[in-house]
Amino acid sequence: MSTEIRTANVIAIGNQKGGTGKSTVSVHLAAALGLMGQRCLLIDLDPVCGATRHLGVQANDFAGTLELLTSDEPFEGYIVSKDMPPGVDLIPSRPQLSELDSRLSALAVRGPHAPAGPRHRGCSRRV
Numbered sequence: 646m647s648t649e650i651r652t653a654n655v656i657a658i659g660n661q662k663g664g665t666g667k668s669t670v671s672v673h674l675a676a677a678l679g680l681m682g683q684r685c686l687l688i689d690l691d692p693v694c695g696a697t698r699h700l701g702v703q704a705n706d707f708a709g710t711l712e713l714l715t716s717d718e719p720f721e722g723y724i725v726s727k728d729m730p731p732g733v734d735l736i737p738s739r740p741q742l743s744e745l746d747s748r749l750s751a752l753a754v755r756g757p758h759a760p761a762g763p764r765h766r767g768c769s770r771r772v
């Protein structure tokens with residue numbers, strides 16, 4: 646029996662200054678990697694939701710990175726695959742991600758099982 650070892654690289658794109666091309670680079674890099682035969686999971690961690698919108702997903706249509714970071718649910722349930730470029734999947738963002746600091750502070754006080762935000766309702770669920 647052979648055991649396939651799969652590895653993944655993490656590429657983080659950030660810049661404190663606005664309008665410097667973070668979202669554009671993220672989306673185009675993911676699409677280019679997809680065209681090269683790689684599988685790329687694009688995780689939008691910006692409450693401005695530039696990459697999410699760039700890929701045609703309305704911010705607030707889906708639970709995404711806010712729920713991913715404030716729940717115990719597996720990440721697979723937050724992946725949007727429909728209508729994405731070849732090889733690309735997305736975990737979207739929504740503006741409420743700006744509440745992350747206060748949500749995490751509340752979790753630290755109340756414990757990890759306190760309810761936070763919209764319910765997790767299965768793959769690519771609407772909020």
Ligand SMILES: Nc1ncnc2c1ncn2[C@@H]1O[C@H](COP(=O)(O)OP(=O)(O)OP(=O)(O)O)[C@@H](O)[C@H]1O
Nearest residue numbers: 660662663664665666667668669670691693694695
């Ligand atoms: N290489 C480039 N050449 C010219 N224009 C670009 C380039 N990359 C991005 N832009 C343009 O610059 C603007 C800002 O890009 P983008 O939204 O990707 O920046 P951002 O850093 O994600 O901004 P924000 O901080 O608001 O999230 C957009 O209008 C985009 O089309």
Ligand SMILES: [Mg+2]
Nearest residue numbers: 667668693695
């Ligand atoms: Mg952006």
